[in-house]
Amino acid sequence: MSATPPTPSQPAGGGRLDPRDLARAKRDAMAVRARRIRRWVAGSALTLFVVAFLIVYVQLASGHDPALTANGERRAASAKAAARKTAVEHAKAERERESSGSGSTEAQTGSSATESESGTSTESEMGTSTESESGTAGESESGTSTESESGTTGESEESGPSSLRTSQS
Amino acid sequence: MSAETVLRFDCFGGSCGVYVEGDGGDESAAQAAARVRTSLLLWHRRFSRFEQASELSRLNADPRERVPVTPLMGRLAATVREAAEITGGLVDATLVPELVAAGYERELPPVLPPALSVALAPSRRPAGPSRERRWEQIVPEARGVSRPPGLMLDSGGIAKGLFADELAATLSTHRSFAIDCAGDLAIGGAGEVERLIEVESPLDGSVLHTFAVRDGGVATSGVLARSWLGADGRPAHHLIDPATGRPAFTGVLQATALAPSASLAEIHAKAAVLSGPDGARRWLRWGGAVVLDDLTLEVIEPAASKAAAGPALL
Numbered sequence: 001m002s003a004t005p006p007t008p009s010q011p012a013g014g015g016r017l018d019p020r021d022l023a024r025a026k027r028d029a030m031a032v033r034a035r036r037i038r039r040w041v042a043g044s045a046l047t048l049f050v051v052a053f054l055i056v057y058v059q060l061a062s063g064h065d066p067a068l069t070a071n072g073e074r075r076a077a078s079a080k081a082a083a084r085k086t087a088v089e090h091a092k093a094e095r096e097r098e099s100s101g102s103g104s105t106e107a108q109t110g111s112s113a114t115e116s117e118s119g120t121s122t123e124s125e126m127g128t129s130t131e132s133e134s135g136t137a138g139e140s141e142s143g144t145s146t147e148s149e150s151g152t153t154g155e156s157e158e159s160g161p162s163s164l165r166t167s168q169s
Numbered sequence: 170m171s172a173e174t175v176l177r178f179d180c181f182g183g184s185c186g187v188y189v190e191g192d193g194g195d196e197s198a199a200q201a202a203a204r205v206r207t208s209l210l211l212w213h214r215r216f217s218r219f220e221q222a223s224e225l226s227r228l229n230a231d232p233r234e235r236v237p238v239t240p241l242m243g244r245l246a247a248t249v250r251e252a253a254e255i256t257g258g259l260v261d262a263t264l265v266p267e268l269v270a271a272g273y274e275r276e277l278p279p280v281l282p283p284a285l286s287v288a289l290a291p292s293r294r295p296a297g298p299s300r301e302r303r304w305e306q307i308v309p310e311a312r313g314v315s316r317p318p319g320l321m322l323d324s325g326g327i328a329k330g331l332f333a334d335e336l337a338a339t340l341s342t343h344r345s346f347a348i349d350c351a352g353d354l355a356i357g358g359a360g361e362v363e364r365l366i367e368v369e370s371p372l373d374g375s376v377l378h379t380f381a382v383r384d385g386g387v388a389t390s391g392v393l394a395r396s397w398l399g400a401d402g403r404p405a406h407h408l409i410d411p412a413t414g415r416p417a418f419t420g421v422l423q424a425t426a427l428a429p430s431a432s433l434a435e436i437h438a439k440a441a442v443l444s445g446p447d448g449a450r451r452w453l454r455w456g457g458a459v460v461l462d463d464l465t466l467e468v469i470e471p472a473a474s475k476a477a478a479g480p481a482l483l
Contacts, residue, residue, distance in 0.1 A: 062237070062312065063238060063239050063240060063312045064239075161173060161190065161362050161364045162347070162364070163365035163366070163367060164347055164354055164366050164367070165366075165367045165368075165369050165376075166352050166353075166354055166366055166369065166387050166388065166389040167368075167369035167371075167394065168352065168369075168371055168390060168394030168423055169182070169329070169352035169389070
């Protein structure tokens with residue numbers, strides 16, 4: 001039968017443990033454990049930070065900043081909402097000018113649903129609906145995105161290429 | 170002939186428009202027009218100098234020498250450099266501090282009536298390049314832009330021309346299209362349809378001249394559309410003379426340039442205004458129109474680059 005080797009807190013010659021030695025041994029053991037936990041937490045946090053930093057860094061360095069697109073979309077949407085009234089009025093004025101200028105140009109409806117949402121009289125003046133399969137489809141396809149909700153726009157389909165104006169901007 | 174889809178909307182501090190006729194590939198004219206409108210509205214925010222969170226503002230404020238940017242921002246930086254190279258530094262989009270000093274800190278500065286602006290303007294002289302030549306320090310790279318920290322870019326008309334060209338490239342399979350970026354136009358299409366382009370008077374909005382264009386770009390630049398009274402009591406506007414760092418009064422009120430692309434048209438129109446009456450015509454090699462300080466109109470027809478003096482406007 002082999003004897004159990006003495007622990008560090010046991011005197012080599014056997015016998016009863018000194019309570020002070022025992023207490024010191026326990027304190028040492030707790031200190032070792034606390035250091036181990038502390039090191040593990042610090043190491044994990046550092047590793048996590050470095051990994052997250054590298055992911056973000058690589059993403060931004062590659063020129064793909066997701067915040068740019070998201071912010072841009074939100075801002076474009078709010079800008080449209082704010083400018084809805086004036087823009088529709090502007091579009092109406094544009095159409096009136098074009099129709100009075102060219103005489104034969106007919107403004108026809110493109111997206112009745114969207115325009116009626118805007119609550120203006122634009123679409124009723126624009127009248128009818130011969131063409132609007134493509135117009136409506138185009139609008140409704142992207143209609144889920146804020147951009148095609150066309151609050152800022154006047155829309156029409158016209159026959160032949162429109163003349164354009166260039167001016168100082 | 171199929172109908173043309175037209176979308177008009179407010180953007181770039183003015184009125185923009187998209188005109189598309191005919192399907193292109195899998196995309197209908199209406200879908201293409203909606204897509205172009207969406208892009209312009211997004212890019213307006215991304216490239217605005219007046220939005221602190223815009224990509225342009227963040228690039229301008231970035232303390233690093235080399236800044237990673239999106240591909241489109243890289244192309245804008247390249248176009249800014251190209252504009253200065255083409256014009257020998259006359260069209261210089263690095264004059265942001267000078268613009269701010271002149272009072273152009275907000276998107277819509279107070280407007281000075283054109284007649285008053287002309288009356289109060291100081292003596293006329295052609296603009297010249299800046300001695301600093303800051304634009305030479307812009308180095309567009311694959312995924313970034315290198316420039317000394319503190320050197321700022323102004324998007325201005327150059328960006329509008331660039332955006333019109335970028336989107337025009339995506340519409341080339343449609344029968345006919347036009348993109349109007351607040352006066353900067355890109356025109357084209359597979360059908361080579363001729364489109365009439367009216368040049369607007371800077372004074373009263375009347376039509377001064379009409380060009381017929383099948384393909385390419387048209388842009389107008391001038392000193393009256395955005396003018397205001399500066400802190401020194403003198404009229405100011407957004408076209409800075411690089412040599413003096415102050416708003417340029419050269420004797421040309423407005424120049425319209427035709428060119429193979431909208432961005433080239435924008436660069437040449439600006440250069441024509443900054444060059445003054447004697448030098449304006451050499452920037453209109455593809456055609457254009459110039460309104461001089463004495464309110465006369467000179468038209469350079471696209472086919473013959475020969476200037477014809479028009480009637481006095483007043």
